[in-house]
Amino acid sequence: MSTFRARLESIWYGGASVPLWLSALVPVYRGLRALHLAPYRLGWRVPKRLGVPLIVVGNLTAGGSGKTPLTIALVEALRLRGWKPGVVSRGYGGSQREPLLLDDLTTPARVGDEPCLIRQRTGVPVAVGRDRHRAAMLLLERGVDVVIADDGLQNPALARDMEICVVDGQRRFGNAQLLPAGPLREPLVRLAELSLKVCNGGVAQAGETSMRLVGDMAVPVALSSGVRPLESFSGERVHAVAAIGNPQRFFDGLRTHGIEVIAHAFADHHSFAASDLTFGDALPVLMTEKDAVKCIAFASPDFWCVPVRAELPDTFFDDVVDQLATHPKGS
Structure with missing residues (x-):
C-alpha cells in the first residue's frame, strides 16, 4: 500500500486529524457531485428503465x-x-x-x-x-x-x-x-x-x-493440484496478497486459521505482473479470488486463492x- 493511501486510511478510519487542504477539497467534490446529478434533478434527463427489475x-x-x-x-x-x-x-x-x-x-x-x-x-x-x-x-x-x-x-x-x-x-x-x-x-x-x-x-x-464472508478452502490458482482446507496452512508462514478495498480483512481472516501472514497490500484492482509476486523464497502465496483471476497466466503451483461466500x-x-x-x- 502506498504511503499516501496509508495516510488517507489513518485519516478516514484511524482518527487522525484531517489536513486543511483535504477539507478544502470537500466543497469541490460536493459541487462536482451536484453538477453530475443536476440534469436528472432538473428533469433534463430521465433515468432509463430496462423493462425488467x-x-x-x-x-x-x-x-x-x-x-x-x-x-x-x-x-x-x-x-x-x-x-x-x-x-x-x-x-x-x-x-x-x-x-x-x-x-x-x-x-x-x-x-x-x-x-x-x-x-x-x-x-x-x-x-x-x-x-x-x-x-x-x-x-x-x-x-x-x-x-x-x-x-x-x-x-x-x-x-x-x-x-x-x-x-x-x-x-x-x-x-x-x-x-x-x-x-x-x-x-x-x-x-x-x-x-x-x-x-x-x-x-x-x-x-x-x-x-x-466465509473462506475455508484454498484453491490452486493454476489448477495444477487439489483443493486444500485453509486449516492445512495452520502454523505455516505464507505471503498473503490482496488488491482489494480493505486488504486487512483478508489478512485477518487468514490469521484466524493460525496462519503466519507476511502481508502484501496492493491498490484496489491492481493489475498484477509476475514480478509483483516474486518474493525470493519458496513460501506459499495466498491471495483473494478477485486477484487470482488476474494471475492465472503466470501462476506457479504454490499460488493459492481463497474463495469466499457470503452467508x-x-x-x-x-x-x-x-x-x-x-x-x-x-x-
Whole structure:
C-alpha cells in the first residue's frame, strides 16, 4: 500500500486529524457531485428503465465493502427462486468502454477483475460498459428477467427498483466525512432512501441484515493440484496478497486459521505482473479470488486463492423476492 493511501486510511478510519487542504477539497467534490446529478434533478434527463427489475448493489464509501460476494449470493438465491438473473458492471480497472457481453475469452485486463469473477463463479450472463443501460440491454437478449448492477449506487442514469447498500461492519463510515476528507461518496442521510442495508462483518445495527464472508478452502490458482482446507496452512508462514478495498480483512481472516501472514497490500484492482509476486523464497502465496483471476497466466503451483461466500439469512433473499414480486418477470 502506498504511503499516501496509508495516510488517507489513518485519516478516514484511524482518527487522525484531517489536513486543511483535504477539507478544502470537500466543497469541490460536493459541487462536482451536484453538477453530475443536476440534469436528472432538473428533469433534463430521465433515468432509463430496462423493462425488467434492476437491483443495484453498492455502498456509500470509497473502496470495497463486500459488494461482489453479495452480488454472487444474490445471483444464486434468485436463480434458486426461479428467476433468470444477469449482472451489469462498469468494468472498473478494464480497458473496455463500449458495451460487451463477457465470454470464455474475455480477460480481466479488458473488463476488470470483478465481472470476470462473477461470471466464473455463477455462469450467468455478465455485461460491462461505461453506458450501463446499453450494457444491460445485452443481458436482456440472453433471456435475463432481473438485472443486478454490481456497484452503481451513485449512478443516476439507470432507474432502479431496489437499492442494497453494503456496509463494512468493522470500519463502518469512518470519520463520516465526504471525499476526500473522509470515505463517503454521499452524505449519510442517503441511508434513509435505501431499500435494504447489509452489514458485512462486525455487529449489524438497526435496520441492517448481517452478512458473513466465509473462506475455508484454498484453491490452486493454476489448477495444477487439489483443493486444500485453509486449516492445512495452520502454523505455516505464507505471503498473503490482496488488491482489494480493505486488504486487512483478508489478512485477518487468514490469521484466524493460525496462519503466519507476511502481508502484501496492493491498490484496489491492481493489475498484477509476475514480478509483483516474486518474493525470493519458496513460501506459499495466498491471495483473494478477485486477484487470482488476474494471475492465472503466470501462476506457479504454490499460488493459492481463497474463495469466499457470503452467508446471509434466507429471510433476506425472501425479502428481495417479495419486493420483486410487484415487477412481473420480463415486463
